[in-house]
Amino acid sequence: MKAPDLATTTMRRVTLRLIPFLFLLYIVAWLDRVNVGFAALQMNADLEFSSAAFGFGSGVFFLGYCLFEVPSNLILHRVGARRWIARIMMTWGAISMAMMFVRSTPAFYVLRFLLGAAEAGFFPGMVYYLSHWYPESQRARAIAGFMTAVPVSGVVGGPVSGALLSLNGLFGLAGWQWLFLVEGLPAILLGVIVLVYLTDRPETADWLSSAEKDWLVSRLADERTSRSTAQPIGVVAALGNPTIWQLGIIWLLAAIGFYGYSFWAPLVIKSLTGSSDLDVGLILGTISAVTIGFMLFNSAHSDRNDERPRHIAVPLLISGAGFFGCALLRQPILAVFSLALVPIGHCAAYGPFWSTPTRFLAGAPAAAGIALVVSIANLGGFFGPTLIGALENRAGAHGSAFMLLGTCAVIAAVLALRLGRVAILRGALAGKLVERLSS
Numbered sequence: 001m002k003a004p005d006l007a008t009t010t011m012r013r014v015t016l017r018l019i020p021f022l023f024l025l026y027i028v029a030w031l032d033r034v035n036v037g038f039a040a041l042q043m044n045a046d047l048e049f050s051s052a053a054f055g056f057g058s059g060v061f062f063l064g065y066c067l068f069e070v071p072s073n074l075i076l077h078r079v080g081a082r083r084w085i086a087r088i089m090m091t092w093g094a095i096s097m098a099m100m101f102v103r104s105t106p107a108f109y110v111l112r113f114l115l116g117a118a119e120a121g122f123f124p125g126m127v128y129y130l131s132h133w134y135p136e137s138q139r140a141r142a143i144a145g146f147m148t149a150v151p152v153s154g155v156v157g158g159p160v161s162g163a164l165l166s167l168n169g170l171f172g173l174a175g176w177q178w179l180f181l182v183e184g185l186p187a188i189l190l191g192v193i194v195l196v197y198l199t200d201r202p203e204t205a206d207w208l209s210s211a212e213k214d215w216l217v218s219r220l221a222d223e224r225t226s227r228s229t230a231q232p233i234g235v236v237a238a239l240g241n242p243t244i245w246q247l248g249i250i251w252l253l254a255a256i257g258f259y260g261y262s263f264w265a266p267l268v269i270k271s272l273t274g275s276s277d278l279d280v281g282l283i284l285g286t287i288s289a290v291t292i293g294f295m296l297f298n299s300a301h302s303d304r305n306d307e308r309p310r311h312i313a314v315p316l317l318i319s320g321a322g323f324f325g326c327a328l329l330r331q332p333i334l335a336v337f338s339l340a341l342v343p344i345g346h347c348a349a350y351g352p353f354w355s356t357p358t359r360f361l362a363g364a365p366a367a368a369g370i371a372l373v374v375s376i377a378n379l380g381g382f383f384g385p386t387l388i389g390a391l392e393n394r395a396g397a398h399g400s401a402f403m404l405l406g407t408c409a410v411i412a413a414v415l416a417l418r419l420g421r422v423a424i425l426r427g428a429l430a431g432k433l434v435e436r437l438s439s
Contacts, residue, residue: 010200010212014133017207019145020196022126025089026149028186029122031157032096033061035114035183037263038098039176040162041270041277046161046174049105055386057108058263062381064116069378072121073128073371079165080200081129084121086191091118100177112397127435131366132201135219137303139358144299144351147282151295151347154288157183162281175277214295215427244369246415247367249378253412255380257405258346260387265339272332286400289342291347299351309419316413318345323406327399345409349416404420 036043036058071402076084095115102108127143134142161179167174202216262322270280294315302311318341325338357370387401 005069006211006215008399010208011134013208013212014202014216015142015145016132018133018201019142022146023149025085025190025194026123026126027156028089028118028183028190029092030150031154031161031183032092032115032187032387033119034153035161036099037266038157038165038277038281039179040263041176041266041280042165042168042174043102046176047103047105047108049108052386053105053108055263057105057112057383059259060109061112061116062259062378064113064118065120065378066116066375067379068117068120069124069375070368070371073124073367076121076125076128077367080174081125082195082198082200085125085129085198086194088122088125089187089194090121092122093184093189094188094189096184097181099180099184100173114228119183120248121371124367124374125369127354127358128367132220133216134357135355136223136355138421139307140299140303140308140351140355142356144295145296147347147350147354148292148295150292150350151288154291154293155285158281158283158285158288159278162276162278165277166307176225185272196319239321241369244357244372245376246419247353250312250375250412250415251353251373251377252380253408254319254346254349255274255377256381256383256387256408257342258264258317259381260401261323261342261346262404263340267337269336270324272335283336286398287343290340291343294344294348297352298348301353302352308352308356309417310354312349312418312419313413315345315348316409316416319343319350320345320406320409320413323409324404327402327406353416 029417039085040049040054043049045164072084072088092115095111095118099111104109126146130142130146131139160224161183164179164182165175167173167178168176172180180297199207202220203215205213223283265284266280269275269283273279273283275283298311298315303306305311314330320346322338322341326335329335329338354370358375387404
């Protein structure tokens with residue numbers, strides 16, 4: 001078998017084995033993370049939650065997530081993805097189901113915090129895991145394929161969540177209680193399957209032929225050797241690496257907007273259109289379906305051109321424009337169309353952005369660096385929903401909050417344009433200096 005044929009068949013087999021399964025796991029993770037936005041259509045009235053209380057409870061998830069992100073990913077590096085991802089999923093599934101028992105704001109805050117702590121390490125663990133299976137030239141597409149779960153969870157989760165809310169009163173349970181019960185269960189079941197199905201590294205993949213295994217292990221080893229020889233960075237240095245912190249700040253600003261959208265979009269669309277809960281779910285599902293195409297196109301184009309900064313910045317500008325349009329346009333239909341630009345732009349940046357850290361980090365430093373980026377970024381998950389809740393409580397509308405979120409996205413785009421080969425090399429060299437000073 002010729003080398004190009006071997007490379008093609010190997011990566012096709014890896015993709016068919018891993019991406020659909022990881023994609024399914026992330027659908028469940030994302031759904032359990034943001035389904036509180038659908039639950040709010042009933043839960044806020046039932047439990048008398050104010051906009052500020054709901055916003056803080058939605059965002060406090062990310063404080064738990066941030067606190068445990070780096071240690072969780074380092075544990076994954078040590079014990080392997082199979083065991084640690086299974087633990088993460090079964091724990092968060094149980095806590096997500098427990099949300100059906102919430103009766104007060106303190107209980108809401110505590111369970112949301114615990115849900116974040118339980119899920120910590122899942123997403124950066126997946127990004128790190130994929131770096132063990134995909135060469136750099138194919139990594140953005142692989143990450144984008146896995147992360148299409150975010151918009152697909154909207155396609156599936158919107159209508160499903162709307163339908164579950166319609167079970168309101170069945171067997172004495174409110175619709176929002178059915179939502180948490182039914183949508184938390186798959187995480188536990190899939191966690192058990194992870195223990196059987198997932199393979200930690202190519203070296204132990206009995207579903208690859210010997211030739212395929214040898215080619216993939218050799219290719220990835222050559223990349224790691226080249227990277228570590230040119231730019232050697234350890235764990236401590238990775239955590240102090242300026243480029244890692246720059247990436248974290250970019251995605252912090254981007255995440256402030258996107259998580260504000262994720263948790264508040266059902267309420268905003270309902271207020272703009274007066275639609276039923278099911279129709280709100282269908283509108284969000286349609287937006288998510290359109291998002292997938294843009295996401296895959298931008299990531300593939302980024303890989304083909306071996307370019308990341310512009311493929312991150314332009315989508316973030318589109319996301320910012322969506323916030324400004326929704327805030328300023330008075331026609332409800334136009335405002336909803338503008339709102340659709342938020343996930344279209346944000347999600348299109350996923351593949352190029354999350355493939356950037358592994359351009360100059362590998363091994364435990366990559367696990368730590370990716371986790372730190374996610375930890376910094378997920379502070380945006382706290383601030384976004386909280387800011388909208390506070391501003392909506394004060395102004396009675398979402399306009400001023402969306403102007404602020406749009407500004408954050410534009411600043412993130414400007415910072416992304418400053419990323420480049422020189423910046424990444426400078427960050428790697430600075431990381432090497434930090435490591436020497438700390439030793």
